[in-house]
Amino acid sequence: MLKEIQKSLFKKKATVLYPFKERERVHIPEGFRGKIVFDRDKCTGCLLCARFCPSGACEIVTDEKGKRPIFHLELCLFCSQCQEVCPKGAINLTKEFELAAFDRKAFTIR
Amino acid sequence: MQEEELQKTEKKSAYELFFDIPVGPQHPALKEPAFFKFRVEGERVVGVDVDVSYNHRGIERALEDRNYIQNIYLIERICGICNVAHTLCYAQAVEQLHGKEIPPRANYIRLMMEELARIHSHMLWLGVAAHEIGFDTLFMYVWRDREVVMDLIEMLTGNRVTTAVNTIGGVRRDVSNEAKDKVKKGMNVLEERLKYYRKVALNDPTVNARCSGVGILKPKDAIRLCAVGPTLRASGVKNDVRKDDPYTLHDEVPFNVITFDTMDVFARVLVRIDETLESVNMVRYCLDHMPNGDVRIKLPLSPPVGEAISRVEAPRGELIHYARSNGTKNPERYKVRTPTFENLPSVSEMLTSKSDYEVNIADIPIILASIDPCFSCTARMEFRDVSKGKTWIWSLKELKAHCSKSRR
Numbered sequence: 208m209l210k211e212i213q214k215s216l217f218k219k220k221a222t223v224l225y226p227f228k229e230r231e232r233v234h235i236p237e238g239f240r241g242k243i244v245f246d247r248d249k250c251t252g253c254l255l256c257a258r259f260c261p262s263g264a265c266e267i268v269t270d271e272k273g274k275r276p277i278f279h280l281e282l283c284l285f286c287s288q289c290q291e292v293c294p295k296g297a298i299n300l301t302k303e304f305e306l307a308a309f310d311r312k313a314f315t316i317r
Numbered sequence: 318m319q320e321e322e323l324q325k326t327e328k329k330s331a332y333e334l335f336f337d338i339p340v341g342p343q344h345p346a347l348k349e350p351a352f353f354k355f356r357v358e359g360e361r362v363v364g365v366d367v368d369v370s371y372n373h374r375g376i377e378r379a380l381e382d383r384n385y386i387q388n389i390y391l392i393e394r395i396c397g398i399c400n401v402a403h404t405l406c407y408a409q410a411v412e413q414l415h416g417k418e419i420p421p422r423a424n425y426i427r428l429m430m431e432e433l434a435r436i437h438s439h440m441l442w443l444g445v446a447a448h449e450i451g452f453d454t455l456f457m458y459v460w461r462d463r464e465v466v467m468d469l470i471e472m473l474t475g476n477r478v479t480t481a482v483n484t485i486g487g488v489r490r491d492v493s494n495e496a497k498d499k500v501k502k503g504m505n506v507l508e509e510r511l512k513y514y515r516k517v518a519l520n521d522p523t524v525n526a527r528c529s530g531v532g533i534l535k536p537k538d539a540i541r542l543c544a545v546g547p548t549l550r551a552s553g554v555k556n557d558v559r560k561d562d563p564y565t566l567h568d569e570v571p572f573n574v575i576t577f578d579t580m581d582v583f584a585r586v587l588v589r590i591d592e593t594l595e596s597v598n599m600v601r602y603c604l605d606h607m608p609n610g611d612v613r614i615k616l617p618l619s620p621p622v623g624e625a626i627s628r629v630e631a632p633r634g635e636l637i638h639y640a641r642s643n644g645t646k647n648p649e650r651y652k653v654r655t656p657t658f659e660n661l662p663s664v665s666e667m668l669t670s671k672s673d674y675e676v677n678i679a680d681i682p683i684i685l686a687s688i689d690p691c692f693s694c695t696a697r698m699e700f701r702d703v704s705k706g707k708t709w710i711w712s713l714k715e716l717k718a719h720c721s722k723s724r725r
Contacts, residue, residue, distance in 0.1 A: 236468075236471055238474075240475040240476055261383065287481070300475075
């Protein structure tokens with residue numbers, strides 16, 4: 208019993224004080240599926256991303272370049288299926304995970 | 318137990334006084350919506366009426382509107398904890414429709430992910446069970462160590478819980494050599510900790526007092542009521558889909574089916590801890606024997622016309638998926654049979670006092686928790702006549718007859 212107490216007293220705490228302290232200690236591994244980054248120049252408008260998106264987060268709009276997707280992060284499941292099917296590598300999921308915002312426009316990726 | 322049987326017990330009361338305690342659908346003791354009506358005689362529970370139809374989400378219908386790729390992510394969300402088992406079962410069913418085999422490396426990764434998910438599910442359960450018996454120190458310890466496996470899953474797949482790793486024709490991510498080393502290190506930590514928890518469960522007076530002789534389910538009743546998974550194995554019945562009907566590589570990877578013969582909650586605790594230890598060894602075997610090669614084959618979006626059934630041993634028990642294809646990109650019919658639904662009749666059996674064993678009100682939470690209930694697994698169709706207080710389930714024929722009658 209005493210041995211356990213001694214061990215626990217001088218051990219590092221298991222809880223990370225995430226938003227307040229040691230922010231950098233929140234370890235995000237490579238290949239984490241976070242916020243979408245879309246490269247509009249690489250896109251050819253094949254619309255595969257919208258065809259395979261399971262949650263309807265990928266909306267198709269028509270602009271001067273033709274049909275292009277816009278991504279609604281509030282609907283996104285972060286499954287990275289769009290990244291997988293994109294033949295040009297225009298869609299990438301980054302390590303960014305802090306996505307809360309007051310403005311809804313912040314959730315739309317163009 | 319059905320309502321009529323409850324009324325029968327009323328007449329036989331020694332005290333001529335019964336109370337009905339309603340618990341749920343929203344209740345602090347329950348993590349998910351379900352309704353239990355306990356009939357008690359003092360502290361003794363003499364009957365229970367279960368209603369689990371609060372969580373119907375129409376997933377089977379929604380699957381028919383989406384294509385096979387989109388369905389992977391919908392299937393994954395039937396249950397968060399069992400997501401690997403669900404996607405594995407779905408992928409196997411669709412591959413069976415295609416009639417194709419996946420590469421051996423993909424099979425190893427699938428098996429490894431399945432076992433990692435089992436480790437994380439069983440450790441979560443152990444924490445919840447410790448919390449239900451009021452042993453919160455154990456709960457905190459187990460959940461701290463569960464972070465080891467959660468971090469490994471995050472590293473391998475890109476997310477902590479919803480892994481999205483299985484896909485039709487293989488897996489979506491390969492395992493690198495550095496990742497292998499990290500998984501091996503994590504497994505060493507977990508093995509040591511799990512052995513410690515086994516010691517705690519065997520020697521601790523709190524665990525013993527709250528779990529031994531509580532929630533007894535005899536093997537005869539377990540088979541009669543179609544119990545599955547650890548609940549069945551804790552009653553001493555040797556039944557595991559991984560051994561009985563091997564899928565992926567379960568016929569190659571060595572493991573033991575853990576059974577226990579004390580038939581109570583204590584047996585369920587030990588079965589789950591020992592199974593987790595077996596899973597740790599299976600993950601190690603997979604890492605050592607993983608061949609090189611592709612992890613995925615490309616398959617067309619629309620499988621040929623046909624039917625398929627696939628079975629998987631999910632952490633909670635046997636999981637069955639049925640798929641029917643009509644040659645288009647959407648399935649014509651999809652059916653999921655989940656383990657918790659199969660275990661609910663057993664839980665009413667465990668919660669009813671018998672001549673040789675008593676159930677107290679204080680034991681209700683741990684007995685309920687002992688089957689690892691997941692109420693997202695349970696919603697099915699049933700009919701309820703509120704004025705008569707009757708609940709029943711109709712067959713298709715009866716339903717059709719009723720519809721034509723009411724139309725007239």
